[in-house]
Amino acid sequence: MRGLMTVFRKELAGDFTSWRFLILFAMVALAGVFTLYIDSQNILAQAAESNQFVFLKLYTTADETLPGLLQFLNMMAVFFVPIVGIALGFDAINEERNSGTMSRLLSQPIYRDAVINGKFLAGVVTIAIMVTSIVLLVAGAGLRMIGVPPNSEEVIRLMLFLVVTIFYGAFWLGLSILFSIFFRRVATSALASIAVWIFLFFFMPMLAGIVANFMVPLEGAGTEVYLSNLGVQSAVLQASPVRLYQEAISVVLVPGARTLGQTIQILGAGGYRLIPNPLSLGQSLLLVWPHMVSLIALTAVCFAVSYIKFMREEIRA
């Protein structure tokens, strides 16, 4: 245990004093500030329409002129959390190996897993601190700007949002550590992580579309065919942690969201009337529970593979 704590503390100190952390923090903070600025222009106007969960809108409102792009939650999901996770992990193991510190480290009286556990833990804590401080920063500034304090449910939802985000970051961290074990060169492991990131963000939706069209052709489509096509699409998409995370936070942060995926839009477009009442916290939780479990499971798989590979590895100078 002491070995683990020593590695953890050293890695944490290393993470926090590194340039890459400062750069990432600045990036994420900037995103927060911009979102806040644009949000503040809209929230009060919107608050006039519906006065529930005003505070959460800080994190979800989008400017009409930049639709969705500056949505804080989407930016969190799409860019920063994965980048932070990858940046903290892509050279975790291979850099130590290349610079010759690994064999020196492993010749000390510590269990080998202390190294990888300590590194992973330090990364997760770094992500947690970064994400939490940014969210609190936005909350504090927002509180001053709009003057509406969050109610207790909003606070709980924000905390949930943090937890999900940290797990999401942990997934990317685990993935990049995995690559840093499999690839000897730092550049290769960084590239591999980025490749997965690009695949999940850009190609996965296309792939889901292709698979769905193949399985349920849209010729002469009625609403039912269309719906089952969408069903296949979202099933494929849900293999991706990005999608899981996006759906989870949209339910957690937007109490009005009552179902997942595009179905709700279709139903709306199809003339069905939805009662625009927010879901209770328990119901929201119930809705995203599978997502959270899947996210945690994916992280665990990544970490487990890294762990096994690292423990069985031959350590040569």
Added chain:
Amino acid sequence: MSKQLVVETVDLTKAYDGITVVDKLNLRVEEGEIFGFLGPNGAGKTTTILMLLGLTEPTSGVVRVCGYNSTREPLKVKRITGYIPERVGFYEDLTAVQNLAYIARLNDLAEWLIPDRVGESLDTVGLSTAADQKVGEFSRGMKQRLAIADMLVKMPKIAILDEPTIAIDPEGVNQILDLISKIAREHNMTIIMSSHQLNQVQRICRRVGIIGKGRMLAEGLVEQLMKDALGGGRFKVEIQLAEVTSEIVDRIKQIDGVVEVERSGDLLLVGCTQDLRPQIAKTIIAADGSLIEMKIKSYALEDIYMKYFHEV
């Protein structure tokens, strides 16, 4: 049992994908000695060292370090063993002190002990002036000395140095070798040093083991090995004569200290225990021989080494 065995391997074998890298190696190192582990690149030195530390599992055979089985109880072995890998590295953005303190903490050293212990270690290797400098600014030689300090921090009973003098200039090599033998003396530390540079091993090691293709080819005191390997003595005198007669050969054989005389054409190769050139010259003149040239060759570990590797 005169002295306690610190390191002992019994039929140690390691194979990677069916290729045997270390083959039934029996290594014995006694307490307090500096043992030279010699062999060309790829002979299996590093693999053996890794198995001693429990960083690699042997395919078969047993490794014991101070009575602990390295494969089963690697932590106990690592607690009493200092190791300097071949390409030693440090965290370049940390200072020398920070690097050593990290190692000290990993060894469960009490926090209040660490500054003193780290300071002493840096003092011993002469790096106290660079203590708060980042290791990234260190030269290769400084890093190697820092590696020795790093090993001293944990005060091991045994130190295993894998090619400690590789890629270091001659002056730095001398410094490091002196340092190693000083540490061995002062701390009564057992040292195993691997190298392919024989003259260096010869300088500080009393006993050596020569390994080639994973097998121990010879093991023993340096002088003893020389005697064994060069049945013909330590010096070889090469004599060129205008004409070689058997009388001359017989007379040379009778000189005190000559071990053997070999004849090839008009050349005579005389093996002897010391430099006997004056006596040989006198003998030849006395026997009416006409001496054209006489050269002497002194054997070093290198020749033993070459001899063994030609045999493999």
